[in-house]
Amino acid sequence: MALLAVVALGGLIFDDRILVGAPIWAKPFKFAVSFVAYCMTLAWMLTLLPRGRRLAWWAGTVVAVTGLGEIALITMQAIRGRQSHFNNETAFDAAVFRTMGLTIVVLWLAALVIAILLLRARILDRATAWAVRLGSLIALVGTAIGFVMVLPTPEQRASGDDRGIVGAHSVGVADGGPSMAVTGWSTTGGDLRVAHFFGMHALQVIPLLLLVLVALAPRFARLRDPRVRLRLTLVASSAYAAVLALLTWQALRGQPLTHPDATTLTAAAVIVLLAGAATWTSLRHSDGRTAPTTTPESSS
Known part of the structure; x- marks a missing residue:
């Protein structure tokens, strides 16, 4: 590759x-x-x-x-x-x-x-265990979104022609229209590739987040508590899954990533507020004890 x-x-x-x-x-x-x-x-x-x-x-x-x-x-x-x-x-x-x-x-x-x-x-370190478990499960969901793309679009079903192009990345518009630079995601309609990409790479993002928490643990006492790192990992995974669901819903409604409507923005705000509150609660409920820092590598 x-x-x-x-x-x-x-x-x-x-x-x-x-x-x-x-x-x-x-x-x-x-x-x-x-x-x-x-x-x-x-x-x-x-x-x-x-x-x-x-x-x-x-x-x-x-x-x-x-x-x-x-x-x-x-x-x-x-x-x-x-x-x-x-x-x-x-x-x-x-x-x-x-x-x-x-x-x-x-x-x-x-x-x-x-x-x-x-x-x-x-796996010995519970935060590592759940980071790789939830990252892999969310990635499976993100990959499965690709199966939705191969279904005929409403326009293709209406034409009754089973030859030519069947299926599409875009929703509500034809593939190949105005798009974002680099990614090629549609800027005029929904694009299922956004959620597909975001979901697949939970496999990297969630474990990387845990690595950041482990790296910061020597400087921040609360992150030395493995229970805090576990709670933050679960919060991050839940927020990631919620954003994946929102991106999928947005695309299926024929709405481009770059032009969210009030409903999409409200849902995004709710996710941010809930994730922020859960993060604050996770950090607050720590006894402040210094615990050994277990890295993902040492748990193997």
Whole structure:
């Protein structure tokens, strides 16, 4: 994936072809970088398992192999100048897209196996245990949002044509319209890729937050209490899940991320207030005792 990211970056520089409103090498580049982060984090999580490592190794291998197959097909379509996702214009394109769908289903099931193993594992540091458990579960939900994208849009169902492009990233507008720089997310309608991206990367964000808490523990007495770190991890995970739900709801209503309405802003404010109150309560209920700082690495 790292090597492919370099190749795709070269494609972005030297290949000026545009497909569905974006540089043709943008998708291989973004997928490669995302898979690098995803697989490295998952590999670290596997080291935390005291038991079931053989099954976890096989599940991790399935994730790596199916991820490789997915990105290979995406790159092949980019080289051909064809749309990789939702493309049923020819029998070959349809077969490629069906194969991509199969690889993602298998990848998701393998990630589910790893999530179950993490849920059952007795990891010494409870904050670390719940950071990796909840991060992996939220990531599974974020990945599953991709399955919603392959469903025909209302406009496609109304046309009654089962060929051509079936499914879309955008809601309420056609793919390829005005979009945000770098991400390519729609600025005129809903875009399910926002929630998809946000949810998938809970796998990195929540454990990283715990690492920050551990790093700050020597300077802040309350963070030395492992119970406080656990409570803050649970608060952060709950807030992350709530934001994921809000982003999904916003996209399904055909609303761009950049133009939230009053309802979306109110819901976001409620999440912020509740998360802030829960954080304050978590920090306040500490006996102030200095406890040994257990890092995620030492718990393995």
